[in-house]
Amino acid sequence: MRQRERQLGALYALPLGLFLGLTFLAPILLVALFSIMPEKVFELTHMPDFSAYRVVLAQGYWKSVAWSLFLAALATAILLVVCWPLAYAMAKVFKRFTLVLTIGVVMTLFVSENIRLFGWVLTLMKGGLIEGYFRHWTGIGFDAPLYNVPVIVFGLVYVYLPFMLFPLAQGISMVPDDARQAAFDLGATRWQILREIELPLAMPGIMVGSLLTFVLAAGAMAESKLLGGRAVITIADEVQTAFTYGQNWPLGSALAMVLIAIIGSLAIWAISKADLDAMMGRKS
Amino acid sequence: MTISRRSFTLGMGALGAAPLLRPGLARAARTDELNILCWEGYNTDDVLGPFRDLNPGATVRAESGTSDPDMINKLRAGEVKVWDLINLNQPWARGMLYPEGLIKPLDKERFMPFFEKMTPEYGSPPYPLAFAEDGELIGMPQRYGPFSFVVNTDKISRATAEEQGWKLFLDPAMAGRYGILTYDNWNLIHMCLTADLNPFKPLDEAGFAAFGDVAAQIFAGSKLMSDDLVAMNTALINGEIDAYFTGGTYTASPARLDGLTNIRGITPASGPIDGKGGVVWAELTSLVNNPDPSPLAPDFLEFVQQPEICKAVGFAEGTYNPVAQMGDPEVFAQWDEDELDAIQWDTLEEESANSVEYDSVADYDKLMEIYTSARRG
Numbered sequence: 001m002r003q004r005e006r007q008l009g010a011l012y013a014l015p016l017g018l019f020l021g022l023t024f025l026a027p028i029l030l031v032a033l034f035s036i037m038p039e040k041v042f043e044l045t046h047m048p049d050f051s052a053y054r055v056v057l058a059q060g061y062w063k064s065v066a067w068s069l070f071l072a073a074l075a076t077a078i079l080l081v082v083c084w085p086l087a088y089a090m091a092k093v094f095k096r097f098t099l100v101l102t103i104g105v106v107m108t109l110f111v112s113e114n115i116r117l118f119g120w121v122l123t124l125m126k127g128g129l130i131e132g133y134f135r136h137w138t139g140i141g142f143d144a145p146l147y148n149v150p151v152i153v154f155g156l157v158y159v160y161l162p163f164m165l166f167p168l169a170q171g172i173s174m175v176p177d178d179a180r181q182a183a184f185d186l187g188a189t190r191w192q193i194l195r196e197i198e199l200p201l202a203m204p205g206i207m208v209g210s211l212l213t214f215v216l217a218a219g220a221m222a223e224s225k226l227l228g229g230r231a232v233i234t235i236a237d238e239v240q241t242a243f244t245y246g247q248n249w250p251l252g253s254a255l256a257m258v259l260i261a262i263i264g265s266l267a268i269w270a271i272s273k274a275d276l277d278a279m280m281g282r283k284s
Numbered sequence: 285m286t287i288s289r290r291s292f293t294l295g296m297g298a299l300g301a302a303p304l305l306r307p308g309l310a311r312a313a314r315t316d317e318l319n320i321l322c323w324e325g326y327n328t329d330d331v332l333g334p335f336r337d338l339n340p341g342a343t344v345r346a347e348s349g350t351s352d353p354d355m356i357n358k359l360r361a362g363e364v365k366v367w368d369l370i371n372l373n374q375p376w377a378r379g380m381l382y383p384e385g386l387i388k389p390l391d392k393e394r395f396m397p398f399f400e401k402m403t404p405e406y407g408s409p410p411y412p413l414a415f416a417e418d419g420e421l422i423g424m425p426q427r428y429g430p431f432s433f434v435v436n437t438d439k440i441s442r443a444t445a446e447e448q449g450w451k452l453f454l455d456p457a458m459a460g461r462y463g464i465l466t467y468d469n470w471n472l473i474h475m476c477l478t479a480d481l482n483p484f485k486p487l488d489e490a491g492f493a494a495f496g497d498v499a500a501q502i503f504a505g506s507k508l509m510s511d512d513l514v515a516m517n518t519a520l521i522n523g524e525i526d527a528y529f530t531g532g533t534y535t536a537s538p539a540r541l542d543g544l545t546n547i548r549g550i551t552p553a554s555g556p557i558d559g560k561g562g563v564v565w566a567e568l569t570s571l572v573n574n575p576d577p578s579p580l581a582p583d584f585l586e587f588v589q590q591p592e593i594c595k596a597v598g599f600a601e602g603t604y605n606p607v608a609q610m611g612d613p614e615v616f617a618q619w620d621e622d623e624l625d626a627i628q629w630d631t632l633e634e635e636s637a638n639s640v641e642y643d644s645v646a647d648y649d650k651l652m653e654i655y656t657s658a659r660r661g
Contacts, residue, residue, distance in 0.1 A: 040649070042360050059653065063660050121515070127522035144524060147508040226515075229508025230466065233660050244353040245468035246652050247380075 035253035052254035068235040072217035075156035079164040087168035105162045117226040147229030155223030164209040171205010211270045318580040320346040322371035325600030352376045359386045368581040371569040374413045379644035382416045387570040389420035406608035423568025427605040430551045430635040431532035432562045438546045439526040449552030449561045450478035459505035463528040466511045470530045472651045480556040484643045499658035537604035541626035551635035562639035591615045
């Protein structure tokens with residue numbers, strides 16, 4: 001009977017499994033296959049020669065990979081610090097106001113990322129909202145804080161805030177108030193409570209939030225292109241150039257595979273560490 | 285003849301299977317559908333509306349691309365079955381689309397007469413780059429424009445910019461005062477010209493080295509890079525930069541039509557290709573080699589030669605450009621004084637004379653490699 005149930009389960013899961021396989025894996029498989037083709041071909045009917053990977057290694061693309069990973073890591077760290085108090089308040093303090101805040105943050109997602117970033121360009125640029133008014137009132141102008149690395153990090157933090165905030169709030173809500181109070185009663189300092197009670201218990205939320213923001217930020221390019229004036233060429237930008245102006249699909253695919261491999265390994269490692277069952281509120 | 289249930293189902297089955305065996309027969313000719321892949325302009329209501337009125341019942345769709353290679357990728361990815369017309373810059377049509385069988389020749393008898401009414405550069409003789417090497421007519425020219433660089437003439441006078449030409453961007457005093465409009469294929473051409481090289485001829489090792497040096501210097505001195513012409517014009521208007529590398533009538537015209545005529549496309553007075561340093565582009569609209577072609581495609585190509593439609597194409601939302609058909613007085617009469625000033629009509633002939641035709645870059649792959657590497661820093 002057990003075995004029959006298992007078979008039925010597999011059978012029922014088959015259509016969805018096939019669908020997921022086709023829609024998720026097939027495009028990645030296609031990219032993987034293109035990445036081993038000789039350079040500058042547009043069909044998969046050639047002998048694989050892995051030459052695109054040699055180009056990736058030989059031509060300093062590691063710089064773009066390193067920049068993307070560095071910017072993503074920095075943005076994730078900043079987001080963690082910025083979102084912790086807010087997420088804490090949402091989970092433990094605000095009560096009804098949490099809903100207002102949630103709607104407010106979610107609403108920003110309804111507007112395209114590019115348009116929101118353009119909004120920042122108009123705000124920050126010379127003669128824009130800030131500098132324009134300041135110069136109008138004081139007669140003193142200053143250069144726009146655009147087209148550099150810090151503004152790219154600001155853009156990443158701004159765009160990916162919701163992806164850190166909500167998982168973090170979820171994680172913090174799992175810290176039982178009793179545990180904190182008990183620690184207080186036993187003489188723990190605030191710092192000890194944060195380090196030994198709250199952070200470990202909220203870890204699933206921290207992991208999921210960090211993973212989401214890091215993965216998204218590592219593949220981002222709009223922030224660097226719009227706010228940063230391409231002060232940094234991100235790896236996603238390189239992939240786009242290879243596919244379009246470069247007309248070199250295998251190179252673009254190889255660059256994409258390198259990014260997928262790095263991010264994929266990181267994600268799998270992090271997921272293996274996080275207790276997703278606990279995150280979803282199920283007791284194992 | 286009696287029809288039994290069995291013979292009826294058999295017949296129905298055969299009827300159902302027929303389309304699978306002979307797809308050509310099953311699909312009626314696509315008289316009621318036209319799909320256009322184009323740069324902005326051909327997709328506006330001012331152009332498509334009148335054509336839809338002429339062909340009631342037909343579904344006419346147009347999608348605007350963001351770059352030539354993006355559009356080419358669509359055809360390469362199998363969308364030749366979808367599109368009927370493609371409009372893009374001529375070197376891509378001649379260099380890639382036609383040799384790879386993605387577009388097909390036009391009927392010369394039907395389309396050659398239109399060249400007679402075009403401006404001298406395109407009409408007499410008929411624009412040579414509209415023809416493939418085998419002599420076939422592979423597309424109709426319409427919009428064109430000089431494309432070199434753009435300055436704010438309040439900061440750098442037109443005379444100075446034209447005289448200094450590309451060397452302006454190597455002047456140490458210009459470091460941090462210019463942007464780069466990253467239309468990568470154009471940047472390659474312009475960086476070659478800055479290094480006194482002819483991008484349309486194969487380069488030697490010294491040439492590649494010179495190109496690399498110039499690319500590194502130009503990237504290092506730029507204040508910002510963007511592939512968005514509005515961002516470039518905005519930075520120029522608000523004083524963030526005084527010039528931008530790669531640009532021309534196409535990019536300066538929107539600001540000029542808004543009254544900011546200090547934003548001006550510049551064509552260098554001299555340069556390395558037979559004394560010329562500017563480049564002029566022209567678009568070709570070609571028939572996609574669709575296995576199931578729409579007869580409306582050549583009709584549309586003929587339709588866009590009409591004076592009002594020429595104007596609508598040249599003055600679409602976003603960018604404003606001269607059209608080859610302006611050689612016809614009836615077409616020319618469609619433009620008013622401000623609009624002519626926006627497209628720098630007063631100097632257009634002179635600028636065209638100082639420019640060479642945009643062509644396929646001979647060492648595109650190698651230069652692209654050096655370019656992307658220099659851009660990475």
